[in-house]
Amino acid sequence: MTATDEVFGLFAEFGSSNYDEGVTLTDHSLQTAALAVAEGAHDALVLAALLHDVGHFLQARARGNENYLALDWAHDTIAADWLRPRFGDEVADPVGHHVSAKRWLCAREPAYLDALSSASVASLAAQGGPFTDDEADEWRTRSGADAAIRLRRWDDDGKVAGLTIAPLAEYEALLRDRERSR
Template identity: 40%
Template sequence: MTTPDFSKLDKDNIVDFIADIFARRGAEEYLGEEVSISEHMYQSGHLAEEAGAPEEIIVAALLHDIGHFTNEFPDNAAELGIDSHHDRAGAAVVAKFFPNIVTDCIRHHVSAKRYLCAVDPDYFSTLSDASVLSLKLQGGPLTAEAAEKFAQNKDIEAIVQVRKWDDEAKVPGKKTESFAYFAPMIQRVVDRP
């Protein structure tokens, strides 16, 4: 696995580049879940579309885990006690091409899990075993002070909703649309001023 060369990307080729990543690496294991990483991401986008979310939020849900493709961490990083920081890596990759709300949802979807664990006593029980493991590596629930600060993010509602779709998008065998279906929408979001 080699680190992609992001310096050659622009608004005209970013969607094709992401499509190629999904095609080459989408079948990889998703951190111990019973779905592949592409199945998980397609399910997230599908849930957002099904809920009637705006295109920017559908794209954010679809691409929230794009950071898993931007590094050299092994597939079993969580089992090895390594936090790959895929949230920050993914946000750094898309920031040049996508609106801030897309980038914010990607950058903060891990913190949103930590936030929800801090403010919603029932939320933790909804997490998969793999998500509980990654929560430990990611620092556990936010402190009350950190949760209060996180709640002040201007995109908090979208970030938290993307997180919730992330948690739900782990259903083995669930049928969703493929990348080709989402590609025109992704390009429209990229092309918006």
């Protein structure tokens, strides 16, 4: 099975899980990707946006449990480890940093912290809370940090119930091209 086929299989099997009120995990992933497209992100970053929560799918598959939000153990690094050999560093790095980007934004932008949803505030504590000044400075120098901060903002905005959005099939060619170029 190709990695692209595996992506389609994961979305088919686990994408209908609820992500937020009225929004499935598939809706959320597609909205995050659409925001990346709307901002003119390059192809690898669009795919990172589309696949940033694939760690939840993988956790659900591994545990035979569709309640993926209850399985939120390092879904960022699980996703990055899965994506890297399949779609490359440019896709894997921002995904691997997308939780850290939230901790960075909370440390550096007080308005960002104030605007987080209650669920996101709750998970922030489990994710280690806002970075300290030193942690924030060190993290910001990492490869993929810029892209991860952009991804994080799309992630936060990709939770609109009832939005009509481009389907997963719209990204098939991008996925296959990226996979073939590996």
